[in-house]
Amino acid sequence: PRTLRHEINNPLNVLSTSLQNLSEDVAEVKDSRYLESARRGVLRIGAIVENLADAASLEESLQAEDMDEVDLEQLLANYVGNCAITHPEHGFLFRGTGAAVVVLASDYRIEQMLDKIIDNAIDFHRAGSAIRVQLDAGPEHARIAIANRGPPLPRDATGSVFESMVSHRGPDNRLHFGLGLYVVRTIAEHHGGTVRALNLTDGSGVVISVQLPLATDESRAEEQQAQEHSSRMA
Known part of the structure; x- marks a missing residue:
């Protein structure tokens, strides 16, 4: 789960930073609804990755627990x-x-x-x-x-x-x-x-x-x- 989170979050962070730089460097897209949609999409993918990793961690930890x-x-x-x-x-x-x-x-x-x-x-x-x-x-x-x-x-x-x-x-x-x-x-x-x-x-x-x-x-x-x-x- 940690590897999955790391491998996907790295390109997501690059994408998020690129979108931020785009909004600062290109004035005409700063308030674009498409840019805002892209930002929301990045955040949503990040949340999905976190949830999937948490689910995998739960399954692993359960196997190690005594009853x-x-x-x-x-x-x-x-x-x-x-x-x-x-x-x-x-x-x-x-x-x-x-x-x-x-x-x-x-x-x-x-x-x-x-x-x-x-x-x-x-x-x-x-x-x-x-x-x-x-x-x-x-x-x-x-x-x-x-x-x-x-x-x-x-x-x-x-x-x-x-x-x-x-x-x-x-x-x-x-x-x-x-x-x-x-x-x-x-x-x-x-x-x-x-x-x-x-x-x-x-x-x-x-x-x-x-x-x-x-x-x-x-x-x-x-x-x-x-x-x-x-x-x-x-």
Whole structure:
């Protein structure tokens, strides 16, 4: 990622400097809308490169992290409580299972994943409506669902919102670039999980649902072996 960023940023810097010199040396193009469009294009390419490099760095760093037992019930209760403090202008509701829901995970990465989903919900929720966080547990999986009232997703966009650099819910539902939900998918899949984005059944908003496997004796043993192997290789 660092090499990619360096190799692309070098010619971008040359291009940016050349555009600046052009505006200073050639008076008739100083206020040209074409020059301004070129400048915006350079900035946009730079932002895309940074986002792509950050995504690659995330994938690399995840591979080096150990998993521990994490109680999602406790983590989510604390997390939603903190959201209410850090975002007092928004309402948050949490409904859990009332019992421990244990997964093998990096608690930091789970919170990073939640940050991206909550940021998305805040950006698009309808004023005066609460953001709802729900935890359910089945025989083999836990499910975290975060729902917000607001503009629904286009029918053909419920899968592509998790692609790198794509979001469909900009102003007036226009396409814009971002990494937030791509980070969500990357972290969920690293933990053996899946993620879905669906419109609420009444069309009044969106729910993002993350499913993660519950911790088992087998998964605990596999993680212990992986950590021991990493220690020997260090």
